[in-house]
Amino acid sequence: MTTTSVKPQERSKAAPAASAAGSKVYRPYSNWFFLPSAIIYSVLFLVPTFASLYFSLTRWSLFDSKFVGLDNFKLFFQEPALVKGFTNTLIYAVVTSGSKVVLGLLLAVLLTSQIVARGYLRSVVFFPVLVSTIGVGLTFTVLMNPERGLINGALSVVGISGPGWLTDPKWALLSVAAVDVWKGVGLATLIYIAGIVSIPREYIEAARVDGASSWETFRRVVLPLSRPATVTVIILSLIGGLRSFDLIWAMTQGGPGFTSDVIASVIYKQYQAGFYGLSTAGNVVLFITVTAIVLPLSWFLNRKEVDM
Amino acid sequence: MSTAELVNHRPARKWALSAVAILVSIVVFVIPFAFIVLTAVKDRQQSADLNFAWPHQFRIVQNFVEVVKARDYMLVIAFINSTVLTVASVAGMVILAAMAGFVLQRRKSRWNGLINFLVLSGLIIPPAVVPTIWVLQKLGLFKTLPGLILIEIAFGLSFCVLLFRAFVATIPRELDEAAVIDGAGPFGLFFRVIFPLLRSVIVTVVVVQSVAVFNDFTNPLYFLPGDQNATVQLTLYNFNSQFSTQYNLLFMNILLITIPPLIMFLFFNRQIVAGMTSGAIKG
Numbered sequence: 001m002t003t004t005s006v007k008p009q010e011r012s013k014a015a016p017a018a019s020a021a022g023s024k025v026y027r028p029y030s031n032w033f034f035l036p037s038a039i040i041y042s043v044l045f046l047v048p049t050f051a052s053l054y055f056s057l058t059r060w061s062l063f064d065s066k067f068v069g070l071d072n073f074k075l076f077f078q079e080p081a082l083v084k085g086f087t088n089t090l091i092y093a094v095v096t097s098g099s100k101v102v103l104g105l106l107l108a109v110l111l112t113s114q115i116v117a118r119g120y121l122r123s124v125v126f127f128p129v130l131v132s133t134i135g136v137g138l139t140f141t142v143l144m145n146p147e148r149g150l151i152n153g154a155l156s157v158v159g160i161s162g163p164g165w166l167t168d169p170k171w172a173l174l175s176v177a178a179v180d181v182w183k184g185v186g187l188a189t190l191i192y193i194a195g196i197v198s199i200p201r202e203y204i205e206a207a208r209v210d211g212a213s214s215w216e217t218f219r220r221v222v223l224p225l226s227r228p229a230t231v232t233v234i235i236l237s238l239i240g241g242l243r244s245f246d247l248i249w250a251m252t253q254g255g256p257g258f259t260s261d262v263i264a265s266v267i268y269k270q271y272q273a274g275f276y277g278l279s280t281a282g283n284v285v286l287f288i289t290v291t292a293i294v295l296p297l298s299w300f301l302n303r304k305e306v307d308m
Numbered sequence: 309m310s311t312a313e314l315v316n317h318r319p320a321r322k323w324a325l326s327a328v329a330i331l332v333s334i335v336v337f338v339i340p341f342a343f344i345v346l347t348a349v350k351d352r353q354q355s356a357d358l359n360f361a362w363p364h365q366f367r368i369v370q371n372f373v374e375v376v377k378a379r380d381y382m383l384v385i386a387f388i389n390s391t392v393l394t395v396a397s398v399a400g401m402v403i404l405a406a407m408a409g410f411v412l413q414r415r416k417s418r419w420n421g422l423i424n425f426l427v428l429s430g431l432i433i434p435p436a437v438v439p440t441i442w443v444l445q446k447l448g449l450f451k452t453l454p455g456l457i458l459i460e461i462a463f464g465l466s467f468c469v470l471l472f473r474a475f476v477a478t479i480p481r482e483l484d485e486a487a488v489i490d491g492a493g494p495f496g497l498f499f500r501v502i503f504p505l506l507r508s509v510i511v512t513v514v515v516v517q518s519v520a521v522f523n524d525f526t527n528p529l530y531f532l533p534g535d536q537n538a539t540v541q542l543t544l545y546n547f548n549s550q551f552s553t554q555y556n557l558l559f560m561n562i563l564l565i566t567i568p569p570l571i572m573f574l575f576f577n578r579q580i581v582a583g584m585t586s587g588a589i590k591g
Contacts, residue, residue, distance in 0.1 A: 007319055028494050030411065032418070034423070035496070036407070040404070040458055041426070043443065043447075044458055045462045048435065049435070049436050055438070093450055110325075116323065125337065130571055131523075132566065135344075135542050142347075148357065150339075190585055196327060239431075250545065267437055268529075271438055277440045280439060287433055287434055291432065
């Protein structure tokens, strides 16, 4: 009896005191903890991002700038070389992103099944993700050499004479995109594996019991339930594809001519040539392109997910 | 393992499928790496054939010495630069992002919406190159290693904050309260109590970000030009023009800079997988 009567009293006294101490007298969560991150992030990321909006409207030499209105943007969408860079960026992003979704899903299904040497296969698919992009780019430049390269050598054994993968304007962009998929499909696979493993086993067993074939189980159970993974793969690879620079620069430098230029390589070329205003305009175009594609898409995909 | 078993259970089909998968994986993924290794140990003349033939003579040591000595030991300097860059920027990211992620998760305020928005912007928006150079120049940090370290921290913070915020949510608040009752201040609470508990996510962040920073090519290209402070990725790119007729040395260089990620992969496979999928699922 005594214990029960004492306890509530203690609690009622202690609780307001503690909450008062927590909220007014003493806060263990200090906003100062944001300060170092906030300074570095603002000075080196936010300030340049906002400054780019102004400097893209100028002719700029880093020391002085002259306001020229929308001239840089007009140039960007009139000069054929620069327009090509813009369309190539879209093609590159869609091709790599689409291939990574399809191949990543197929590989993940394969690598979650009862297959021999599963650990080896997972490792070997994933490892290129960690390798230097420049190293991969230079290696494949050699492998894709039109006369002496290994790829065309292998094709000629079968009787096909392969094209000049990186020297033929029709193929250059797609060849680089293929290497991008080779390097990046491991990450997509990994995300899909995480998604598939988290599907409760009972669902798949239930589908089996109901007489579903492997294909139907895949189509009706695995595909819809790995939707969050699909959304992640699409968004990540679109962001990566639109911003892609390293691989293209290592393999073709935008060539032959400007047939495999993307916005990011145009930015670098204009920067090298000293057209800082134009280069920054390219940055703004890239910024707008990425947000205009990724934000609505992620909103749309995530909304659909909630509806289900 | 409760994994989905979509592929049929019949053993004959299983073996056939496995054999095909292994064969394709060798052609598509193993041969390019084998090609790197083989070319790296060939002599100059044979490496120029660019084929997959067995080396006439193994020149591992000679090629290694030659590539290290090239251009006044530039590769050694580059490895030192890359190590300093990676260690410093990853250490900075971990501490700053852990602090920010901790307070962001614990303290609900009207600023949280804005902060979350900024974190996501950092993941999506491509950095504006020339304006960043302009800012660095005003600060006197352009073409310096500290400048590049700060850049890597700024661009990597978003990803790290997301991981830390998610992990802090799993640490019970009672722990904070107990520490505060025992007299811990904000810094004591964080560095003595919370930070040690973050160990597993710290390992993940360190592994994923050090591979990313070590492999970064674009930021050193823009913000740290110049031969004397090149990073390993830049040497590779510069060597390409210099060694265009010496494929054995070029591939020895590729092989050398593939070793650090390979070591990471062998020892921290699990953490890398955890970091890449958890960070991704949130995205």
